[in-house]
Amino acid sequence: MAAIEWIRFLAGAALLISGLAIFIIEMVGVFRFHYVLNRMHAAAMGDTLGIGFCLLGLILMNGFTFTSLKLLLVIVFLWFSSPVSSHLIARLEVTTNEDEEAHYRILSLDGEEESGAKESK
DSSP states (O other), X not given: OHHHHHHHHHHHHHHHHHHHHHHHHHHHHHHHOOSHXXXXXXXXXXXXHHHXXXXXXXXXXXXXXXXXXXXXXXXXXXXHHHHHHXXXXXXXXXXXXXXXXXXXXXXXXXXXXXXXXXXXX
């Protein structure tokens, strides 16, 4: 029985360490990127994956109890809410950005390329 507990502990510790590594990579991405949408993408993906790994590690370390069920529900909630909130913030940035020509270009369906939202219909 002690061997199973050690395996469970080591697997949980590995998930916690990998979640921490993802958070560190996320921080580097947030500080390294210059455009706000790139920063937000790095932060959103890192948060979702990092929190998921950390909480899965805690579930493994805790065992399968009612607390583990609650942690699993937190993972499900974060996996639904984080991408949605990131998408809404990105749409707000795109619609309120005054200097869009420096960051992206708009492609229309007929294949013509426009250089910013000011020239769109």
